[in-house]
Amino acid sequence: MRFSTRCFYVALVLSVLLLGSAPKPLHAQSAAxxxxxxxxxxxxxxxxxxxxxxxxxxxxxxxxxxxxxxxxxxxxxxxxxxxxxxxxxxxxxxxxxxxxxxxxxxxxxxxxxxxxxxxxxxxxxxxxxxxxxxxxxxxxxxxxxxxxxxxxxxxxxxxxxxxxxxxxxxxxxxxxxxxxxxxxxxxxxxxxxxxxxxxxxxxxxxxxxxxxxxxxxxxxxxxxxxxxxxxxxxxxxxxxxxxxxxxxxxxxxxxxxxxxxxxxxxxxxxxxxxxxxxxxxxxxxxxxxxxxxxxxxxxxxxxxxxxxxxxxxxxxxxxxxxxxxxxxxxxxxxxxxxxxxxxxxxxxxxxxxxxxxxxxxxxxxxxxxxxxxxxxxxxxxxxxxxxxxxxxxxxxxxxxxxxxxxxxLGQQQPERPYLYREFSGYGGQQSLRMGDWKAVRQNMTRGNLTVELYNIAEDISESKDVASEHPDLVAKMTKMMSEVRTPSDDFPLIPLDAPVKDAKK
Structure with missing residues (x-):
């Protein structure tokens, strides 16, 4: 609650009391x-x-x-x-x-x-x-x-x-x-x-x-x-x-x-x-x-x-x-x-x-x-x-x-197997979220392929790279970051899709 204002939570409680918190089943909605x-x-x-x-x-x-x-x-x-x-x-x-x-x-x-x-x-x-x-x-x-x-x-x-x-x-x-x-x-x-x-x-x-x-x-x-x-x-x-x-x-x-x-x-x-x-x-x-x-x-x-x-x-x-x-x-x-x-x-x-x-x-x-x-x-x-x-x-x-x-709808749902992101801009980057774990690569355009690893549940600020403590997990997530994507001719992710032309850039 430390990140929410008092007014918001007052409004939230009032809304729950007035509107009710139990959702209707999807099939109970109107024909429209x-x-x-x-x-x-x-x-x-x-x-x-x-x-x-x-x-x-x-x-x-x-x-x-x-x-x-x-x-x-x-x-x-x-x-x-x-x-x-x-x-x-x-x-x-x-x-x-x-x-x-x-x-x-x-x-x-x-x-x-x-x-x-x-x-x-x-x-x-x-x-x-x-x-x-x-x-x-x-x-x-x-x-x-x-x-x-x-x-x-x-x-x-x-x-x-x-x-x-x-x-x-x-x-x-x-x-x-x-x-x-x-x-x-x-x-x-x-x-x-x-x-x-x-x-x-x-x-x-x-x-x-x-x-x-x-x-x-x-x-x-x-x-x-x-x-x-x-x-x-x-x-x-x-x-x-x-x-x-x-x-x-x-x-x-x-x-x-x-x-x-x-x-x-x-x-x-x-x-x-x-x-x-x-x-x-x-x-x-x-x-x-x-x-x-x-x-x-x-x-x-x-x-x-x-x-x-x-x-x-x-x-x-x-x-x-x-x-x-x-x-x-x-x-x-x-x-x-x-x-x-x-x-x-x-x-x-x-x-x-x-x-x-x-x-x-x-x-x-x-x-x-x-x-x-x-x-x-x-x-x-x-x-x-x-x-x-x-x-x-x-x-x-x-x-x-x-x-x-x-x-x-408030129902139990399995967690996502993974969430993948890549971005060829700002130095070239990849990330993979798997459960509480998140692997990150930065500065790939310069040839950097080092993978950082964070436990988001314990370290939401991504301040402590624990990659050295979990080499098997890093290897698994690194492999996934190659397998879950396809190369792009229009937006190549260097060096995976194209060689590093100038490592100093």
């Missing part, structure tokens, strides 16, 4: 097929909401979602950065089999596209007779590629196609299906920029040039709510990959001011070294305000479901695509204790980079105020959600996901 809403935050750390221990940032709606549903305390994102993590979520394949295994921009706009042959969760939902919508940041293929949303099972898309474009919260345009629509930001506020050469970094007015008028997340949230209204009479799958709280630090002043009033010692982020996104006079307040803004959007979704009478028949899932950014001058993760006692941040396969705060609510099926520490990952959502909407559906061959529906 359940809707599915999957909300994906961008770079939200493991302890950046109240329900997971945050004490400085207000997240009342997410805390309500936790109190009315289940917290998954050992859930892992698909990967350590945006695009490959989303690929795992959408295709049900772990990073050793997924098509996209790292971020890679594709000019003129978009990321390395998933091919037409990949079968996405949206496509399966559509085959099952669900209306499908995606709102926010796509990142799996540019507007003219096979990876674009409308070619991957999405009926309605609104938001950013490209991750780089999404660095600005005040862009000049967004995508409405396959048409660009103009926003009232003239000029567009860049995602990367510096103060004017003659600007005084101690004058708050110097930062006004990074404020826009048409906040893209507001536009996106409005379209999410409209999608719910438009499809209230039919089953729908709503995928809401928000852009918050990924930097740049862009947030309307009305959300910012309450945090500025707290009087935090909040040194400006000036970007004087030319590195990072855009400057902000009060970066701590801005980051907290962005997460609270995200929380408000989640509240809007929950309230709209209530308003339309859909709450009882809707499964809502909330998670994050990876851990908190490592850009500490913009996001003071030590001040916020963003990943708590976990080691690592975004870009790392240590726990802080990939263990993500995850919630699931389904009234009458998922017990209110419940929690599970069963190890699970993004690849598990495809079989889980399809079991919810169409248990007889044929799943794609070669997926790695295991349905966690029994866990959500």
């Amino acid at each position: 097929r359940p809707n599915v809403v999957f909300i994906l935050a961008d770079d939200l750390g493991y302890r950046e909401m109240g329900a997971f221990g945050q004490e400085l940032i207000k997240t009342p709606n997410l805390d309500r979602l936790a109190a009315e549903g289940m917290r998954l305390t050992q859930h892992y994102s698909g990967n350590a950065v945006c695009a490959p993590s989303r690929c795992v979520l959408m295709t049900g394949k772990h990073p050793g089999h997924a098509f996209v295994r790292n971020n890679r921009e594709s000019k003129p706009e978009g990321q390395h596209p998933i091919p037409d042959s990949e079968i996405t969760l949206a496509e399966l939902m559509k085959r099952a007779g669900y209306a499908t919508g995606a709102f926010g940041k796509w990142g799996l293929g540019g507007p003219a590629t096979d990876g674009r949303p409308l070619n991957q099972g999405v009926d309605r898309f609104f938001g950013y196609n490209c991750q780089r474009h999404a660095h600005s919260y005040y862009p000049s345009y967004l995508w409405d299906n396959e048409q660009r629509i103009a926003l009232s930001n003239d000029p567009e506020i860049p995602g990367h920029g510096s103060l004017a050469k003659d600007a005084d970094p101690n004058d708050p007015r110097s930062y006004d040039e990074f404020k826009g008028t048409d906040y893209a997340p507001d536009r996106i949230n409005a379209q999410v709510l409209q999608f719910i209204r438009d499809h209230k009479s039919e089953p729908f799958f709503l995928y809401y990959p928000t852009v918050i709280p990924h930097v740049a630090l862009h947030v309307p002043d009305e959300e910012l001011q309450p945090y500025r009033d707290l009087g935090w010692n909040d040194p400006p982020f000036t970007r004087d070294d030319g590195y990072g996104y855009t400057p902000h006079f009060t970066p701590r307040a801005a980051y907290a305000a962005m997460i609270t803004r995200l929380d408000r959007y989640v509240g809007n979704v929950l309230n709209e479901l209530d308003k339309q009478g859909l709450t009882e028949n809707t499964l809502v899932v909330f998670s994050s695509d990876n851990g908190t950014t490592h850009l500490d001058k913009e996001v003071d993760y030590l001040f916020f204790k963003s990943v708590g006692e976990l080691r690592g941040l975004k870009g790392s396969l240590y726990e802080g980079g990939v263990r993500v705060p995850t919630l699931a609510k389904w009234p009458g099926r998922i017990a209110a105020g419940s929690a599970s520490d069963r190890v699970s990952g993004f690849e598990d959502w495809m079989p889980t959600l399809m079991e919810v909407v169409d248990p007889k559906a044929d799943l794609p061959e070669g997926i790695d996901g295991i349905s966690l529906l029994p866990t959500l």
Whole structure:
């Protein structure tokens, strides 16, 4: 309980008393097929909401979602950065089999596209007779590629196609299906920029040039709510990959001011070294305000479901695509204790980079105020959600996901045999979770194949490498890390898929 706020637990107890904790059996649900809403935050750390221990940032709606549903305390994102993590979520394949295994921009706009042959969760939902919508940041293929949303099972898309474009919260345009629509930001506020050469970094007015008028997340949230209204009479799958709280630090002043009033010692982020996104006079307040803004959007979704009478028949899932950014001058993760006692941040396969705060609510099926520490990952959502909407559906061959529906329903479920992650970026990395044990490799691009070993149950901070004490286990897990993956020509994991060209790089 030391990582949760008193208010959260008061709300949790009240919710259990009011709603009851005993879930209904799945077969007892109404004839109407359940809707599915999957909300994906961008770079939200493991302890950046109240329900997971945050004490400085207000997240009342997410805390309500936790109190009315289940917290998954050992859930892992698909990967350590945006695009490959989303690929795992959408295709049900772990990073050793997924098509996209790292971020890679594709000019003129978009990321390395998933091919037409990949079968996405949206496509399966559509085959099952669900209306499908995606709102926010796509990142799996540019507007003219096979990876674009409308070619991957999405009926309605609104938001950013490209991750780089999404660095600005005040862009000049967004995508409405396959048409660009103009926003009232003239000029567009860049995602990367510096103060004017003659600007005084101690004058708050110097930062006004990074404020826009048409906040893209507001536009996106409005379209999410409209999608719910438009499809209230039919089953729908709503995928809401928000852009918050990924930097740049862009947030309307009305959300910012309450945090500025707290009087935090909040040194400006000036970007004087030319590195990072855009400057902000009060970066701590801005980051907290962005997460609270995200929380408000989640509240809007929950309230709209209530308003339309859909709450009882809707499964809502909330998670994050990876851990908190490592850009500490913009996001003071030590001040916020963003990943708590976990080691690592975004870009790392240590726990802080990939263990993500995850919630699931389904009234009458998922017990209110419940929690599970069963190890699970993004690849598990495809079989889980399809079991919810169409248990007889044929799943794609070669997926790695295991349905966690029994866990959500409060039933006993065997632990996962293993959870594998690889990431060719940030020096090249592998990890394998097997029970309480976790094997990790770092700096593989330099030819390092040494395996570290941690007992997560006893050492959640991954501070004590016990590999030398368990040579047989290390040998077993090392062998598994080679056997459970296939090579990738597009995203080779050096030196397993290609030789080390320059060990000094």
